[in-house]
Amino acid sequence: MTRIATRTVGAAEVTILTDGGIDFGTELFPGTLPDHIAALMRRQHAASIATNFNAVLIREAGRTVLCDAGPRDLFGPTCGFLPQAMAEAGLDPVQVDTLFATHLHPDHIAGMITPQGAAVFPNAELVVTRAEQAFWADEAATG
Numbered sequence: 829m830t831r832i833a834t835r836t837v838g839a840a841e842v843t844i845l846t847d848g849g850i851d852f853g854t855e856l857f858p859g860t861l862p863d864h865i866a867a868l869m870r871r872q873h874a875a876s877i878a879t880n881f882n883a884v885l886i887r888e889a890g891r892t893v894l895c896d897a898g899p900r901d902l903f904g905p906t907c908g909f910l911p912q913a914m915a916e917a918g919l920d921p922v923q924v925d926t927l928f929a930t931h932l933h934p935d936h937i938a939g940m941i942t943p944q945g946a947a948v949f950p951n952a953e954l955v956v957t958r959a960e961q962a963f964w965a966d967e968a969a970t971g
Contacts, residue, residue: 830916831845831846831909831912831913831916832844832845832846832913832916832917834917838888839888839889840886840887840888841886841887841888842884842885842886843884843885843886843887843917844882844883844884844885845882845883845884845885845898845910845913845914845917846880846881846882846909846913847881847882847883847897847898847899847900847907847908847909847910847913847939848880848881848898848899848903848906848907848908848909849878849879849880849881849906849907850879850881850903850904850906850907851876851877851878851879852876852877852879853876853877854866854869854877856877881898881899881903881907881935882896882898883895883896883897883898883910883913883939884896885914885917885919891925891926892919892923892924892925892926893924893925893926893927893928894924894926894927894928894949894952895928895930896928896929896930896936896937896939897910897927897936897937897938897939897940897948897949898910898935898936898938898939899934899935899936899938899939900938900939900941900943901943902934902935902938903935908939910939921948921949921950922949922950922951923951924949924951924952925951925952925953926952926953926955927940927949927952927953927954927955928955928956929954929955929956929960931960932956932960932964940954
């Protein structure tokens with residue numbers, strides 16, 4: 829089973845790296861109307877919400893950028909395959925020079941560190957938006 833898909837976009841080589849997937853229940857979406865979610869699920873003939881976790885690798889002009897890094901193994905044995913996907917793409921973690929986190933939820937960033945807390949991408953600079961940085965620095969917002 830392949831865990832990657834690569835396309836050329838302009839001068840960039842863009843590769844989707846699949847870390848894995850999991851089925852979530854509808855309780856994942858607090859604040860939604862249960863009847864609305866139930867109707868959507870019936871239309872899809874689904875009892876759960878299938879979710880894939882992907883990272884995006886961009887290689888261009890000598891740069892190697894990884895957008896997000898998946899949840900590692902935080903959601904169980906169906907996740908944590910980013911290392912295999914990177915190997916399939918011919919990528920050694922030391923080649924990544926920039927890590928871009930779209931946001932700092934565990935399903936996007938846990939793959940950036942080992943279970944022991946070591947950096948998976950030791951040569952990478954972490955880039956996070958100012959808004960995301962401000963949110964997580966605000967104790968009132970994060971509790």
